[in-house]
Amino acid sequence: MVRPGDTRMKIAGWILSVLIALFLAGASATPKILGMEAAIEPMQVVGWPTKYMLLIAAIEIGVMVLFLIPRTALLGAVLTTGLLGGSLAANLRVDNPLFSHTLFSIYLGIAVWVALWLREEKVRQVFPFVAR
Numbered sequence: 001m002v003r004p005g006d007t008r009m010k011i012a013g014w015i016l017s018v019l020i021a022l023f024l025a026g027a028s029a030t031p032k033i034l035g036m037e038a039a040i041e042p043m044q045v046v047g048w049p050t051k052y053m054l055l056i057a058a059i060e061i062g063v064m065v066l067f068l069i070p071r072t073a074l075l076g077a078v079l080t081t082g083l084l085g086g087s088l089a090a091n092l093r094v095d096n097p098l099f100s101h102t103l104f105s106i107y108l109g110i111a112v113w114v115a116l117w118l119r120e121e122k123v124r125q126v127f128p129f130v131a132r
Contacts, residue, residue, distance in 0.1 A: 013118025021064045032057035046090040
């Protein structure tokens with residue numbers, strides 16, 4: 001059964017999903033793939049060797065592709081949450097600034113799950129945050 005707000009919610013969810021994917025591709029994966037200083041310096045700060053940049057970029061792209069495919073979106077969201085958890089732990093370990101660096105993973109993770117919640121009726125059934 002389609003309710004009147006469902007279409008708008010799905011559109012908003014897809015817009016947010018695409019924005020998240022573009023952010024991860026453009027601001028996170030691409031600098032790693034190109035070996036840019038914008039990717040190298042943060043890796044060094046958290047103590048990760050730069051030899052892992054391509055692997056991390058591939059994982060970022062992979063989880064976003066899974067997230068954007070409706071059939072695998074839930075798996076993509078779960079794997080993205082794991083990826084972001086690793087990022088949070090790395091930033092917390094080196095005492096990076098809390099609100100701008102360390103908690104950014106939380107902000108992005110919340111956005112991923114909000115996007116999925118808006119897109120998928122089944123997710124809204126599991127997490128019914130609105131009155132029916």
